[in-house]
Amino acid sequence: MDRKTSKKIMHDHNGDGIDRRGFLECMAWAGTGAFCVMQGGVLKSFSMSRLGDFDAKKMAGELSFVQISDSHMGFNKPANPDVTGTLKAAVDKINGLSTPPEFLLHTGDISHLSKPEEFDTVDQILKGASAKDVFFVPGEHDVLNDDGKQYLDRYGKNTKGAGWYSFDQKGVHFIGLVNVLNLKAGGLGTLGSEQLAWMEDDVKHLKSSTPIVVFAHIPLWSVYPDWGWGTQDSAEALGYLKKFGSVTVLNGHIHQTMQKVEGNVTFHTAMSTAFPQPAPGSAPSPGPMKVPDDQLRKVLGITDVNYTRGKHALAVVDSTLA
Amino acid sequence: MRVRRGVFVSSFWTAAVLAGVLLLAGPLNVTVNAQQTAPAALAVKIDNFSFSPATLTVPVGTTVTWTNQDDIPHTVVSTDDPRAFRSKVLDTDEKFSYTFTKAGTFAYFCSVHPKMTGTVLVK
Numbered sequence: 409m410d411r412k413t414s415k416k417i418m419h420d421h422n423g424d425g426i427d428r429r430g431f432l433e434c435m436a437w438a439g440t441g442a443f444c445v446m447q448g449g450v451l452k453s454f455s456m457s458r459l460g461d462f463d464a465k466k467m468a469g470e471l472s473f474v475q476i477s478d479s480h481m482g483f484n485k486p487a488n489p490d491v492t493g494t495l496k497a498a499v500d501k502i503n504g505l506s507t508p509p510e511f512l513l514h515t516g517d518i519s520h521l522s523k524p525e526e527f528d529t530v531d532q533i534l535k536g537a538s539a540k541d542v543f544f545v546p547g548e549h550d551v552l553n554d555d556g557k558q559y560l561d562r563y564g565k566n567t568k569g570a571g572w573y574s575f576d577q578k579g580v581h582f583i584g585l586v587n588v589l590n591l592k593a594g595g596l597g598t599l600g601s602e603q604l605a606w607m608e609d610d611v612k613h614l615k616s617s618t619p620i621v622v623f624a625h626i627p628l629w630s631v632y633p634d635w636g637w638g639t640q641d642s643a644e645a646l647g648y649l650k651k652f653g654s655v656t657v658l659n660g661h662i663h664q665t666m667q668k669v670e671g672n673v674t675f676h677t678a679m680s681t682a683f684p685q686p687a688p689g690s691a692p693s694p695g696p697m698k699v700p701d702d703q704l705r706k707v708l709g710i711t712d713v714n715y716t717r718g719k720h721a722l723a724v725v726d727s728t729l730a
Numbered sequence: 731m732r733v734r735r736g737v738f739v740s741s742f743w744t745a746a747v748l749a750g751v752l753l754l755a756g757p758l759n760v761t762v763n764a765q766q767t768a769p770a771a772l773a774v775k776i777d778n779f780s781f782s783p784a785t786l787t788v789p790v791g792t793t794v795t796w797t798n799q800d801d802i803p804h805t806v807v808s809t810d811d812p813r814a815f816r817s818k819v820l821d822t823d824e825k826f827s828y829t830f831t832k833a834g835t836f837a838y839f840c841s842v843h844p845k846m847t848g849t850v851l852v853k
Binding site for chain 1 (some may be wrong): 778779780800801803805809818819821822837838839841842843844845847853
């Protein structure tokens with residue numbers, strides 16, 4: 409699979425670290441899940457069907473957490489009329505992991521329409537997870553109508569500005585960013601100068617050996633700007649992380665797994681627990697994708713992340729709800 | 731009998747047409763004018779993450795109604811500062827209307843999906 413990674417870079421004509429073939433390979437993983445290991449900025453990926461080739465002991469680390477994303481509680485269209493059921497299935501999946509995660513990261517679009525009862529339902533379901541702490545960042549569906557006031561009231565304790573924050577767990581520095589507010593016509597996701605200034609200051613004192621995990625809703629790399637799948641000032645944020653040897657960026661928003669490596673940074677997007685969205689450019693719009701009922705849970709899922717101190721590596725594993 | 735019935739029928743239709751004309755001459759007057767300048771044009775459809783038509787030309791006084799036909803919620807928000815109009819979030823099949831009382835170019839977008847943009851030209 410090293411070959412696959414290097415192939416991706418060889419065919420990169422746009423200088424963005426990914427090409428069409430790399431994209432298609434990433435997409436091929438969407439349905440089956442991918443197992444990824446980052447070592448010294450190099451991502452090694454294994455399709456779930458080849459997991460038997462891999463020594464699971466190597467992944468047993470000191471810190472394990474799970475990323476879930478895009479629950480869209482309240483969505484009830486044909487692409488998934490039971491988003492409550494699939495979120496519960498995600499929690500069951502989490503509770504069945506051989507290494508129990510220490511906490512959950514939810515990368516936004518908790519709700520579909522920012523309704524209080526939608527947030528309530530998600531909170532209630534997540535209480536059933538073995539991991540009790542859940543760290544959130546908002547998606548654009550969580551800040552409708554009130555510029556995120558309700559979101560801040562619910563989830564913004566100990567955060568700055570519109571809800572950004574950082575915390576440390578077992579030597580790993582986590583940074584939760586908000587890129588779904590104050591969006592400008594024609595533009596992409598936005599972090600804004602206030603948040604960028606905070607972030608620059610937040611990482612200034614850290615040693616360059618500190619592993620960094622950045623999480624935000626909209627991808628912090630240009631997945632597909634035509635559909636708004638990118639963040640216009642993400643380059644500045646990533647610029648503050650250049651000195652670090654290990655940076656992992658976890659995003660949601662696009663309802664499919666995709667990943668790329670650029671220098672010291674590994675980017676990864678998670679599946680939704682609610683409904684899949686089409687591959688970039690493969691449909692007239694990024695709207696919900698209807699798949700046969702028996703296929704749905706194969707395109708929804710969770711992301712399990714493991715960190716082993718001293719190994720300079722984070723392992724990212726996607727697994728579907730099927 | 732035939733003649734009388736004919737007279738009756740024609741009176742009925744005359745009355746009906748007159749009533750229709752009176753209705754049109756009343757509150758729907760603006761509608762008629764708008765249709766003369768831009769035939770397709772008082773409704774904007776939101777579908778497949780786009781506004782259609784993306785550019786709409788209407789006379790002053792026209793009420794434009796946006797209808798969300800997507801499975802995903804959208805908004806209709808003026809890009810002016812201060813904003814000329816701003817809808818609440820529109821779920822599937824929900825509508826937003828705004829009456830343009832001044833001439834000018836009114837650019838707008840979906841604040842949830844900012845790649846979605848449109849313009850209303852009011853003349």
